[in-house]
Amino acid sequence: MLNLRLNYSKINAALLLGGTLLFSACGGSTNEGANSDLSGNIQIDGSSTVYPITEAVAEEFRAEAPDVRVTVGVSGTGGGMKKFSRGEIDIVDASRTMNESEKQLAAENNITFVELPVAYDGLTVVVHPENDWVNDITVAELKKIWEPAAQGTITRWNQIRPEWPDQEIHLYGAGVESGTYDYFTEAIVGESHASRGDYTASEDDNVLVQGVSTDPYALGFFGYAYYDENQDKLKAVPVNDENDSNGQGAIMPSLETVKDGSYAPLSRPLYIYVNSKAASRPEVVEFVNFYLDNAPELSEEVGYIPMPAEVYQEQKQKFEQFSSGASATAQQQ
Amino acid sequence: MTNSEKNRLKDKAFQVFGVFCTFIGLIVLAVFLFDIAIEGFSRIDWDFLTSLPSRRASRAGILTAWVGTLWILVLTAIIAFPLGVSAGIYLEEYSKKNRWTNFLEINISNLAGVPSIIYGLLGLEIFVRQMRLGGSLLAGALTLSLLILPIIIVTTREAIKAVPRSIRDGSFALGASKWQTVWNQVLPASFGGILTGIILSLSRAVGEAAPLIVIGALAYVPFTPDSPLDEFTVLPIQIFNWTSRPQAEFLTNAAGAIIVLLAITFLLNGIAVYLRNRQQRKVKW
Known part of the structure; x- marks a missing residue:
């Protein structure tokens, strides 16, 4: 993760900031009201550090898809990971990456997942x-x-x-x-x-x-x-x-130095992990995309530091590949 | 100084000491209430009670939290009341004094001292996982029932013990069976005490956050529960969540939520006092 961060110079970040604004503007207009027919439950649990961002996203998502019931718990990164690795929840909020024993537990339960950084926090x-x-x-x-x-x-x-x-x-x-x-x-x-x-x-x-x-x-x-x-x-x-x-x-530490990676090594990424079974459901796909589209603005509003726009773009692509793979396997079964 | 003067002085000194001890508790409570009231009273209005949680402190409300708390309260009462009272009656009226009963009694007293988070872990394994109830209201209420059962059993036994022997003897003398005696004489006479115990133990359950977080109660729930199998949040979790946020405005929200929680607790205690007084007026030995 650190290596990935260091690739972005300040200039790059500044250029991309413009891109974010443009992009989020487009995203907002195309998505609005188009998905009011979505329904279902999305269960999220995990880190209390990431909670404010997820709460903000869930709150805004209600306007987007009022019939989707998003719930968020705060049993901590460890507690959330345990539930996630048993397949009890769809998405886990994490303030660190998944550790070996958690990965092992997930593998035992046939849980595949994708890791998506959503914002930075500067310790x-x-x-x-x-x-x-x-x-x-x-x-x-x-x-x-x-x-x-x-x-x-x-x-x-x-x-x-x-x-x-x-x-x-x-x-x-x-x-x-x-x-x-x-x-x-x-x-x-x-x-x-x-x-x-x-x-x-x-x-x-x-x-x-x-x-x-x-x-x-x-x-x-x-x-x-x-x-x-x-x-x-x-x-x-x-x-x-x-x-x-x-x-x-x-x-x-400041908004700029954390974002451009110069405040090292104490700027840390915050993550969400998405279960592949959940990622084959349209409401989850919509929610995660909504999350990545709105994370720059919302994470800053609740006190965290957005990542460079390019990173969000990459994560969206990564998630798109993951979710299309996930729905393909879901259909085969 | 004569001996009797000395004794009178000691008497006076102890009285002053007693008043001092009584007021320490009251002063701490008063300071706490005052502090919370100043901080949070202005925050409580209709919107605060009817709004969903939000990232903006000024728009956030406690609707799902207080509705969840009431659900938990009612369900816990329905589950814990018959279990606790029946166990109390059995131990006091039916069981024989032997080692087995002794063993039961000691363990029930021990249960009363187990930290609440342990009940949470127990509830997680039994109700949430084995019985597959998930992080539902029912799982939460069952867990809290376990938590308050020892208190209910102990207070039920005390209340039954307070019923004079002569009442039972009179009932038996008229040819009543054991069950008829318990049902028609002992229970009505001790009902005030039993009820007080139940309501006080429910007041404790209302303030618990730790065991409910463990069984998977949530922090953000944008809907009020419709059935005992729905997911939920409660006021203590909402308060806990708000006090750990960096923005000072959330602390004001937490103070507001604390006032609402206190109001629920005081209301419960008030009901307990009222029922006990009414009962005492009815029972004449």
Whole structure:
């Protein structure tokens, strides 16, 4: 996924942004009201991070096809994947890619699926607004702070950079059950699900916002939307991945830097997975296309960052191939 | 200071301490209610109660959530009431005091202490998967029934125990069978207490989110359920979902939904108090 992202330069993204606008305008006019004869149920479950986007899409889809009953659950990426791999739901919201054991379970149950990225989230590293010493941080330094070996040994700011104060560092981060945690550890520590355990963990990002904004020696990370809504209470730290090919020096997370891939490695894609049996049903095909058409606008509205328009185009093609294959097999059976 | 003066002082001190203890709970409740009321009261209007969930906080409503909560409430009551009361009657009136009964009693008390999410996992396996009910209202109500059964059984037994021995003896003396005694004397006399227990345990069930999320209750449901086999959401899930959103306006919505949930709980408690008082006036020993 990361490789795919790095192919897009800023210029490319800007050109394609124009394309999106044009495209979504066309899409809107051709689809409108044309599918009011669709009906059926679409069952979605999974990540609470992706939930706001799916909720927004489902809400708008009601105007498009009022007789299709779309329901969305929030049992988490792990819980959703389990249901998806047993064939209990049609689409799963995921804040990480499907792991090996989930793939295996899906294979055992003869579930084939397609993976579609729908938006980006920029994991943002934050400190207290009165913190005047941290003005940038490198990935290596973040690794030093968060890796499992840091537990009990890296406890003061000046252990990370000698010029930083000789004060305790207080860490706040995502709970170990969340996809956010999996992604952060993978990107920073280099191994998914490996980190120190002695930090304040919460699945609820608002709790982390509260923690960092009231603790002058805090350092935390969470989704970009939570920083964006609380800019007056938090200070975001630009992250330097020490790789100048995707933007020089330390890069501040923002709509632009996440979208063009220069905010690396902490911008993460969010996904939906579609079951092939579901993809042979016209209402699901319509819903997924509607999702990809409207994701740029809706994801930004709920606080996430749209992908470059070209990516949505590719995903639409990928899904079209997948769904035509799926309906062909469905007819044979 | 004489001994009696000392004792009077101790008496006074304990009284002050008692008042203090009582007020701690009340003050916390008052602060909580005040905070929620300020935050959410302005949000409650007809639109809020009749709108579907939405990504725009100002347009989002709790229709499906409160309707789902009422469905769950009624179904749970219908399922848990006969089971819990019958079990209570059996244990109190029919069962013999032996090791088997002891074993049952200890386990029922233990069940009352099991965390609610465990009931969710149990419900997921039995009702959702084995019985193939899916994430339906019925599966949710059955799960919550399991959760509150121990409380209903214990309160039923307490209420039955409070019926004086002489009432039973009188009934038997007139030639009534065991069942006639239970049905015509013991149950009517203890009904107020039983009802209070059921309603209080339902108030607990209404506030549960965790076990329902586990069995697959949803967060976004754009329709109100028509039958017990429909999918659903409930107020606590909607509140939980809104409090974890980044936009502050959703917190206002959550406060509004909390007020509605509190209103339902207070209403239930009010009914419990009313029924108990009415019952107490009727029973004269």
